[in-house]
Amino acid sequence: MSEIAIELNNVWKIFGTRAEEALKAVQSSSLSKAEMLSEFNCVLGVANANMQIEAGEIFCVMGLSGSGKSTLVRHINRLLEPTAGSIHVNGVDVMAMNPQELRNYRNANIAMVFQNFGLMPHRSVLDNIAMPLEIRGISKNQRLEAAERCIELVELGGWGNKFAHELSGGMQQRVGLARALASDPEILLMDEPFSALDPLIRRQLQNQFMQLAAQMKKTTVFITHDLDEAVRIGAHIAIMRDGAVVQIGTPEEIVMHPADDYVADFVAGISRLKVVRAHAVMQPIEAITAWFSIGGCGRICQRYASWAVDHSGDQQRYTLGDYPRWSACWCRDPK
Numbered sequence: 001m002s003e004i005a006i007e008l009n010n011v012w013k014i015f016g017t018r019a020e021e022a023l024k025a026v027q028s029s030s031l032s033k034a035e036m037l038s039e040f041n042c043v044l045g046v047a048n049a050n051m052q053i054e055a056g057e058i059f060c061v062m063g064l065s066g067s068g069k070s071t072l073v074r075h076i077n078r079l080l081e082p083t084a085g086s087i088h089v090n091g092v093d094v095m096a097m098n099p100q101e102l103r104n105y106r107n108a109n110i111a112m113v114f115q116n117f118g119l120m121p122h123r124s125v126l127d128n129i130a131m132p133l134e135i136r137g138i139s140k141n142q143r144l145e146a147a148e149r150c151i152e153l154v155e156l157g158g159w160g161n162k163f164a165h166e167l168s169g170g171m172q173q174r175v176g177l178a179r180a181l182a183s184d185p186e187i188l189l190m191d192e193p194f195s196a197l198d199p200l201i202r203r204q205l206q207n208q209f210m211q212l213a214a215q216m217k218k219t220t221v222f223i224t225h226d227l228d229e230a231v232r233i234g235a236h237i238a239i240m241r242d243g244a245v246v247q248i249g250t251p252e253e254i255v256m257h258p259a260d261d262y263v264a265d266f267v268a269g270i271s272r273l274k275v276v277r278a279h280a281v282m283q284p285i286e287a288i289t290a291w292f293s294i295g296g297c298g299r300i301c302q303r304y305a306s307w308a309v310d311h312s313g314d315q316q317r318y319t320l321g322d323y324p325r326w327s328a329c330w331c332r333d334p335k
């Protein structure tokens with residue numbers, strides 16, 4: 001079974017001075033978000049959210065504006081404290097950390113990428129990327145070395161000495177990603193990182209990010225209001241409405257079996273064929289080997305399978321569309 005990196009249990013977040021009172025009321029009756037506002041002058045941010053995020057996966061949080069995505073995710077690095085509920089990261093209770101432990105946890109384990117880039121406009125690109133290391137007290141040489149490494153990862157080599165404000169939006173967002181990666185965090189929180197960008201640049205960045213994510217295997221919580229983006233990049237997707245998590249599932253579970261009309265409305269714009277091709281047809285490599293073995297060509301297929309593993313790092317999922325590549329490999333070296 002996969003290791004759970006992040007676990008949220010019964011998390012409630014209510015904004016307002018009468019939050020405790022409003023919590024009691026909402027827990028004992030079905031008070032809507034609008035009723036909570038009118039009766040208690042409190043805003044329901046997150047309503048009894050539960051989720052488990054596996055180590056190394058990209059987990060998308062999706063929903064309309066105001067549904068509680070940012071509020072929920074900000075609990076993971078304790079930028080917000082829950083009105084009720086618990087948050088565990090790698091088994092550690094985030095709410096039990098003292099100020100020093102919390103500082104260490106934020107510096108060493110977790111980084112955030114924001115929708116509006118959050119760069120210092122009059123600092124150079126390299127200085128921006130090196131900032132988290134500066135905060136950690138790392139020497140100038142070491143942090144610039146790390147920044148140079150990360151700038152190459154996001155393919156911005158040569159731009160390091162420009163000011164951040166001299167770069168386009170897409171480039172600035174890549175700087176934001178490089179800055180998040182500079183501290184080599186275990187967990188990346190990405191709050192609608194690509195939504196300010198035009199569709200073409202956005203798709204390029206999604207592709208680049210997916211390649212990076214496959215190499216680095218960081219646990220990533222990725223907020224988006226675009227189901228198409230969530231389906232492309234997420235291993236699991238949580239859909240939020242009015243603070244509540246209404247469905248969690250793999251892309252194909254969400255698209256093929258939407259839990260209610262709200263999810264079905266999002267799903268209506270997604271090509272089922274795309275999801276089936278991209279996800280449902282993906283099989284663990286053992287399954288594909290077994291499939292060929294039944295056809296009586298086990299030894300050959302074992303070779304294809306091991307070649308596929310060798311040529312893909314640890315990515316253990318293949319589409320049947322990979323078959324031509326395996327065949328090509330066998331034809332070149334048919335021992």
Ligand SMILES: Nc1ncnc2c1ncn2[C@@H]1O[C@H](COP(=O)(O)OP(=O)(O)OP(=O)(O)O)[C@@H](O)[C@H]1O
Pocket residue numbers: 015016043044045063064065066067068069070071072225
């Ligand atoms: N600091 C705050 N004080 C009071 N209410 C807040 C605060 N932050 C968020 N809220 C409320 O919590 C609810 C959820 O907001 P949140 O920012 O999490 O939504 P979101 O899904 O991230 O939306 P968007 O897609 O627009 O970023 C909203 O009703 C918002 O008004």
Ligand SMILES: [Mg+2]
Pocket residue numbers: 069070071191
């Ligand atoms: Mg938000």
